[in-house]
Amino acid sequence: MIPAPEPAPGRTKLEIRGLEMTFRVEHEVRVLEDIDLDVREGEFVCILGPSGCGKSTLLNIVAGFLAPTAGSVKINGEEVRGPDPRRIFVFQERGVFPWLTVEGNIGFGLGRLPRGERERRIAHYVVLVGLQGFEKSYPQELSGGMKQRVEVARALAVDPDVLFLDEPFGALDSITRLVMRGELLRIWRAEQKTILFVTHDIEESVQLADRVVVMTARPARIRRIVPIDMPHPRDLSARRYLELRDGIFEEIGLAHKI
Amino acid sequence: MTPRRRLEAILLPAVAAAVLIALWHTAVKVTGTNVFPSPAAVARGLAELARKGLLLRYTRDSLLRVGAGYGLALLIGIPAGIFLGWRPGAARAANPVIQLLRPISPLAWIPVAIVLFGVSDASAIFLIFLASLFPILVAAMNGVRGVPAMYRDAGRNFGLSGTALLSRVIFPAALPEILAGLRIALGIAWIVVVAAEMIAVNSGLGYLVIDSRNAGKRYDLVVAAMLLIGVIGLLLNLLIERVSRLRAVRWGFREESA
Numbered sequence: 439m440i441p442a443p444e445p446a447p448g449r450t451k452l453e454i455r456g457l458e459m460t461f462r463v464e465h466e467v468r469v470l471e472d473i474d475l476d477v478r479e480g481e482f483v484c485i486l487g488p489s490g491c492g493k494s495t496l497l498n499i500v501a502g503f504l505a506p507t508a509g510s511v512k513i514n515g516e517e518v519r520g521p522d523p524r525r526i527f528v529f530q531e532r533g534v535f536p537w538l539t540v541e542g543n544i545g546f547g548l549g550r551l552p553r554g555e556r557e558r559r560i561a562h563y564v565v566l567v568g569l570q571g572f573e574k575s576y577p578q579e580l581s582g583g584m585k586q587r588v589e590v591a592r593a594l595a596v597d598p599d600v601l602f603l604d605e606p607f608g609a610l611d612s613i614t615r616l617v618m619r620g621e622l623l624r625i626w627r628a629e630q631k632t633i634l635f636v637t638h639d640i641e642e643s644v645q646l647a648d649r650v651v652v653m654t655a656r657p658a659r660i661r662r663i664v665p666i667d668m669p670h671p672r673d674l675s676a677r678r679y680l681e682l683r684d685g686i687f688e689e690i691g692l693a694h695k696i
Numbered sequence: 697m698t699p700r701r702r703l704e705a706i707l708l709p710a711v712a713a714a715v716l717i718a719l720w721h722t723a724v725k726v727t728g729t730n731v732f733p734s735p736a737a738v739a740r741g742l743a744e745l746a747r748k749g750l751l752l753r754y755t756r757d758s759l760l761r762v763g764a765g766y767g768l769a770l771l772i773g774i775p776a777g778i779f780l781g782w783r784p785g786a787a788r789a790a791n792p793v794i795q796l797l798r799p800i801s802p803l804a805w806i807p808v809a810i811v812l813f814g815v816s817d818a819s820a821i822f823l824i825f826l827a828s829l830f831p832i833l834v835a836a837m838n839g840v841r842g843v844p845a846m847y848r849d850a851g852r853n854f855g856l857s858g859t860a861l862l863s864r865v866i867f868p869a870a871l872p873e874i875l876a877g878l879r880i881a882l883g884i885a886w887i888v889v890v891a892a893e894m895i896a897v898n899s900g901l902g903y904l905v906i907d908s909r910n911a912g913k914r915y916d917l918v919v920a921a922m923l924l925i926g927v928i929g930l931l932l933n934l935l936i937e938r939v940s941r942l943r944a945v946r947w948g949f950r951e952e953s954a
Contacts, residue, residue: 536947547854
């Protein structure tokens with residue numbers, strides 16, 4: 439059922455071994471079981487699973503917000519013991535700070551830099567995410583897609599090596615979501631980050647990822663890892679794309695008809 | 697606002713006030729009462745107070761007492777509330793006491809205040825302090841407790857902890873709720889100063905009400921003092937409402953910004 443992780447060429451960035459997570463609320467809830475995963479540097483990996491399967495929990499553990507019940511997470515060979523500015527977590531758009539302007543949000547993690555350098559970086563990332571003219575705006579004056587760009591820019595501004603994205607486009611309308619995927623791929627290529635992206639959207643995972651990690655329902659295990667061997671930009675009507683997509687649909691046990 | 701709407705916004709309340717004054721005047725004339733003053737008598741009363749210099753002096757005394765008691769409540773209540781909200785253990789310990797003291801009317805403290813501070817400014821200030829403390833304390837505590845975990849996690853992700861996290865994330869995130877508490881507290885403080893001045897001191901607008909009645913049943917001055925109290929209360933509320941329109945906190949007052 440569970441094949442060994444694909445031997446990944448390139449330097450291993452992230453190493454998950456024997457990860458387990460059990461929550462104790464009123465009774466024990468086993469959320470994650472037997473997770474082994476290697477992610478190489480610069481790779482874009484999507485973690486795909488049904489809602490509530492525990493994939494967000496996995497991301498929160500890898501980001502250092504939660505401690506696992508068993509197993510280990512290593513980044514650059516170093517055990518993860520807490521959140522770290524070298525690895526930034528991007529929430530849904532609600533993670534932007536509403537009391538700060540666009541500039542204030544993007545510059546949030548740059549407090550230690552000299553003023554000139556800070557302003558240069560803010561300006562760079564404002565342009566990268568296409569928010570020129572909105573530098574002094576507050577989040578409540580922006581659309582959902584723009585807020586999401588602010589959050590991505592805030593994350594990129596501190597120049598992390600890894601980005602964790604937890605269903606970042608889930609709250610956006612379908613057109614904006616498609617645009618944002620394109621933007622993310624463009625930024626990923628420009629900035630050479632390792633990306634771990636959690637989603638419940640099969641299409642999204644096949645459009646974005648180098649590899650799709652398909653999870654089971656709770657307790658979540660890795661069901662299969664699907665390499666997406668298509669270069670970007672991907673043709674969403676190409677036969678290979680449809681094959682891969684339908685393969686995952688079948689894997690999850692969904693008839694691809696409605 | 698269109699010019700027409702703006703004109704209406706001034707004109708309609710003016711008309712309503714004029715109607716009310718006319719009704720008041722008629723009621724006094726028709727009933728032939730010689731206890732309750734007519735609007736004209738109240739206006740003469742106000743002029744008399746102004747001539748004697750009492751109007752400014754009493755208003756100033758009342759405002760100074762409110763300023764001192766409210767200021768003290770703010771200086772103690774905000775840090776204490778933030779601390780309680782930040783440390784769940786401390787909140788659990790202190791909450792029963794807070795919830796027990798909170799519903800006790802500040803007026804019930806008058807005898808205690810007089811025992812502690814005598815018939816003096818300190819008594820009145822103490823009562824105002826008590827009355828404003830609880831709304832401020834509870835708002836700050838709940839504000840901090842209610843800060844979404846996401847903001848906290850994002851702050852930690854950018855390397856913040858301790859006082860830096862508190863001042864850059866927790867406090868700004870809780871500020872709208874703290875301001876709502878400050879606004880409620882100011883309203884209560886203004887109500888309590890009048891009551892406190894009726895008993896504990898020999899100046900101020902509350903004293904003016906009780907003294908005018910006791911010294912020769914001057915009901916024209918009683919009503920004049922009441923009107924003054926109303927107008928100043930209205931101005932205080934407008935003032936603090938201004939603060940909640942600042943851009944950095946406006947996001948927290950969405951329901952009022954129609």
